[in-house]
């Protein structure tokens with residue numbers, strides 16, 4: 001990939017030297033749109049929030065720069081931080097309303113916002129109405145003015161390069177991994193990711209990228225008016241990202257380039273081909289785009305990336321430091337207490353007054369027939385579902401009112417009945433998500449690579465946990481390419497990377513072969529020896545009875561028995577309700 005980036009940069013450097021100015025104008029627009037699309041790749045492609053209001057952010061920034069430049073005489077370098085701040089603040093305000101929305105509500109919400117702002121720009125006399133504001137000073141640096149097409153080319157493309165580099169750095173970091181898994185809301189929250197805060201960050205960041213384009217446009221053209229900031233432009237930006245490939249950063253460059261050049265080419269050649277003055281180019285363009293997306297679903301980069309070399313493997317030093325671990329508890333110390341926990345779904349009582357405890361260094365199983373309420377109980381303990389009645393305590397603190405993302409810090413980590421991982425991320429990166437809460441580097445630090453020491457530690461932790469579960473050989477494989485059994489083991493490694501005091505495992509042996517189950521049981525025994533507790537939901541009775549210290553048996557949401565494996569195996573109530581039917 002590196003040689004390809006160098007080739008693109010080389011080509012972009014040659015163009016202004018080798019070609020006349022008329023060639024640079026479309027390239028300038030490609031660059032301006034590419035910066036917006038970088039933000040959209042982050043927001044729509046990575047986080048999964050499609051925004052149709054980006055043109056409004058371009059406009060907010062452009063008008064702020066225009067006002068400050070013309071009314072107060074600020075230089076372009078002074079208007080830049082102000083324009084980005086106003087854009088970021090308005091995006092932050094708007095995010096309170098839109099982030100909660102999803103699917104078509106989000107699309108409509110952002111469209112409404114874009115339309116409202118467009119009419120605001122046009123109807124406020126102070127902003128020059130539909131004529132806009134003119135006389136904006138160009139950007140100057142060391143006496144060089146970037147007011148003409150040729151000079152501004154360098155400025156625009158320097159901004160594109162910076163935007164892409166910062167975003168690539170961000171995606172390759174703790175926050176980047178969190179952004180990539182944030183669609184899996186419950187899993188992300190279980191590992192300490194504050195989902196709505198992270199989505200807000202992505203929303204604001206995408207708006208700031210749009211703001212950079214707004215600032216550049218105002219100082220390049222010297223004039224702003226509402227025209228370019230309408231809903232059509234917002235739709236165009238989303239369209240470019242989809243054409244380029246919204247899940248690839250390079251798609252932010254490819255999309256605007258293909259759309260711009262195809263439109264220009266059709267505009268010039270079509271009238272000559274079919275004659276007459278009718279403008280069919282938009283219709284033909286639309287048709288060509290439909291055909292293109294049919295052939296390259298997921299965008300051009302998804303198609304192209306199949307033929308590009310794989311990303312180089314992550315090098316993790318085996319001697320590297322791991323993040324600090326929390327101190328372990330003395331065996332038998334009180335850890336988790338569930339008291340009279342109840343959960344109703346409408347008229348259905350899924351969990352009814354269930355009480356049990358897990359001490360430090362204990363392995364406890366929750367068993368019972370299908371629909372007995374085991375997974376629901378897991379979700380009550382991990383804050384995924386609110387209790388209807390009852391309490392959950394952890395190390396003496398009541399935790400049932402805490403948000404899910406606050407639990408992993410206290411030492412609670414879990415796996416899921418239906419495996420939840422990010423298939424296009426490597427096994428190593430997926431496991432590193434588990435250690436998210438163990439370091440603190442934020443988005444800005446990651447963008448400027450100030451997080452590298454923390455990052456090395458996180459990856460070392462992920463590598464260590466993969467070694468523990470015998471999955472280190474697959475560290476660089478895309479997680480989605482692992483067989484189901486190994487994906488389950490990956491989930492356990494991810495939970496271990498969270499440095500838990502208790503592991504909640506929902507059917508971890510499902511899909512594992514006999515030897516894999518034996519290996520898993522060995523890992524869990526060694527965790528117990530270290531003082532880590534395990535609460536396990538499992539239907540494989542051989543696996544459970546040979547592993548656990550105690551069992552709690554549920555049936556129809558109620559606790560019908562509790563005791564050692566021997567006691568439970570000989571309990572007539574349990575035999576009748578469950579074990580009688582289990583092989």
Ligand SMILES: Nc1ncnc2c1ncn2[C@@H]1O[C@H](COP(=O)(O)OP(=O)(O)OP(=O)(O)O)[C@@H](O)[C@H]1O
Pocket residue numbers: 345348350368369370371372373374375376377417
């Ligand atoms: N979100 C929900 N809304 C409505 N009913 C639910 C919901 N989640 C679970 N239930 C119901 O609650 C009961 C308990 O389900 P739960 O999944 O907790 O059982 P389980 O013991 O984990 O079963 P299994 O072993 O099949 O996973 C079932 O009757 C189920 O249909």
